[in-house]
Amino acid sequence: MVERFALDNPAAAGYSLVQLITTSSITAHFAEHTGRAFINVFSCKPFDAVVATDFIVRYFRARRCTQQVLHRGAPWPASPAGSAARTGAGGVGGVGGGGVQPRQFPAWLDRSGPRDLVAEAQRRWPWSVHHGGGPGRLRLVVGDAHLADVLDLPVGHVVDDADDYCTVWRESARLYRPTGSAPLIRSALVRLARRPGSLIVQLDPAAVNAVLDAAQVRPSTLRAHLNWLDRDGLLGRIGTTGASRGSGRARARVTSGGWGCYALTMPLPPLAGSTGETPGALNGNTTR
Numbered sequence: 008m009v010e011r012f013a014l015d016n017p018a019a020a021g022y023s024l025v026q027l028i029t030t031s032s033i034t035a036h037f038a039e040h041t042g043r044a045f046i047n048v049f050s051c052k053p054f055d056a057v058v059a060t061d062f063i064v065r066y067f068r069a070r071r072c073t074q075q076v077l078h079r080g081a082p083w084p085a086s087p088a089g090s091a092a093r094t095g096a097g098g099v100g101g102v103g104g105g106g107v108q109p110r111q112f113p114a115w116l117d118r119s120g121p122r123d124l125v126a127e128a129q130r131r132w133p134w135s136v137h138h139g140g141g142p143g144r145l146r147l148v149v150g151d152a153h154l155a156d157v158l159d160l161p162v163g164h165v166v167d168d169a170d171d172y173c174t175v176w177r178e179s180a181r182l183y184r185p186t187g188s189a190p191l192i193r194s195a196l197v198r199l200a201r202r203p204g205s206l207i208v209q210l211d212p213a214a215v216n217a218v219l220d221a222a223q224v225r226p227s228t229l230r231a232h233l234n235w236l237d238r239d240g241l242l243g244r245i246g247t248t249g250a251s252r253g254s255g256r257a258r259a260r261v262t263s264g265g266w267g268c269y270a271l272t273m274p275l276p277p278l279a280g281s282t283g284e285t286p287g288a289l290n291g292n293t294t295r
Contacts, residue, residue, distance in 0.1 A: 008024065008025045009022055009023070009024045010022070010023055010024075011023075012036070017040055018038070018040050018041070019038055019040075020038070020039055020040065021036060021037040021038045021039040021040075022036070022037050022039075023035065023036045023037075024036075028050070029052075030051055031049050031050040031051055031052070032049050033046070033047070033048050033049070034046070034047045034049075035047070044067055044069075046063055055184060055186050055187040055189060056076050056231065056235070058186065058187035058188070060072065060227075060228065060231065061187075061188070061224075061225075061228065064225075072225075072227055073227070076231060076234065076235060076238075109240060109274065110132050110240035110241070110243060110272035110273060110274050111132050111133065111134045111272060111273055112128040112129055112131075112132040112133070112134065112206070112243065112270050112271075112272045112273070113134055113147055113172065113206070113273070114126070114128060114129035114134070114206075116147070116166075116167075116168060116169045116172050116206060117169055117204070117205050117206045117207065118168075118169060118204040118205070119169075119202045119203065119204035119205045120201075120202065120204075120205035120206060120207035121207060121209075121246075121268075123246075124207050124245050124246050124268055124270070125206075125207060125270075127245045127246065128206075128207070128243060128245050128270035128272070131243065131245070132243055132270070132272050146165055146166075146167065147165065147166040147167070147172070148163050148164060148165055148166065149161075149162060149163065149164045149166065149175065150162065150163075151179075153182070154175070154178060154179060154182070157178050157181070158174070158175065158178055168204070169203075169204045169205055169206050170203060170204065172206065172271070173197040173201075173206070173271065176193075176197070176241065176271050176273065177190075177193050177194060177197060179241070179273065179274070180193050180236065180239070180241050183239045183241070184235065184239070188222055188223070188224050188228060188232075189232060191221065191222040191223070191224075192218065192222045192224065192228075192229060192232045193236075194221075194222075195217070195218040195221040195222045196208050196218060197271070198221070199214060199217040199218055199221060200214040200215075200217070200218055201271075206270060206271045207245075207268055207269070207270055207271075208242070208268065208269040208270075208271065209268050210265055210266035210267060210268065210269070211265040212265055214265075215229070215265070215266055230266075233266070233269070236269075237269075239274060240272060240273070240274030241271070241272060241273070241274065242269040242270070242271065242272060243269060243270045243272045244267060244268070244269055245267075245268050245269065245270050246267065246268040
């Protein structure tokens with residue numbers, strides 16, 4: 008349906024439209040006087056909002072774009088095979104705040120990140136999902152059968168350093184947002200905005216520009232994607248004061264124009280901490 012509305016108000020007059028899609032809708036209003044468009048895409052099926060936004064910006068040749076993404080209810084994983092493997096230890100259901108994922112951070116794997124930021128992430132998102140076993144040092148194992156298949160690894164594979172964890176982190180994110188510019192952004196974040204051996208992403212101006220160039224996206228697209236990763240439990244904002252922290256080579260550079268720091272967190276499970284001397288096979292189930 009397309010109708011011209013608000014003809015008695017020149018500042019708001021313009022065409023409005025409603026397009027029904029399966030159990031969902033797309034609505035829009037175009038204000039002729041100001042040249043602004045207000046577009047809403049509602050879908051109860053998962054879709055890549057980055058792709059949708061980029062298409063709208065290109066189609067209407069927009070000079071500026073402001074976007075907001077609202078998640079209603081619990082997240083819906085993109086992989087049906089993965090959903091069954093993530094039913095343990097809290098699963099993927101939303102907890103308060105409109106479906107924000109619970110998360111945890113394997114601080115002991117970070118060997119080169121700013122110590123105060125690593126400690127903050129550990130304090131806010133302690134690793135709490137464990138596989139039973141005898142005494143021994145904490146280690147991570149892949150506990151999601153679908154994720155193990157994607158990585159071509161056995162269930163129970165030990166993740167024993169930060170760089171290995173980043174590979175698992177990227178593939179875990181694919182379960183939530185597998186298409187569009189999302190994979191390029193995630194890859195650029197772990198390659199260009201963190202030190203080797205660290206799980207802290209530091210988005211100072213140079214890192215932001217490097218990620219934008221590598222992923223070939225606009226700043227608004229990158230900001231939206233950071234918000235989605237946070238909501239999906241895959242990033243956690245830390246060190247939000249904007250001040251330089253630490254000392255020497257460990258200083259976190261959050262300078263004017265920077266976008267802050269993030270910890271590479273993991274939603275529950277698909278990794279579990281094993282306290283036994285051997286990792287064992289988890290078969291996709293974990294217990295607290």
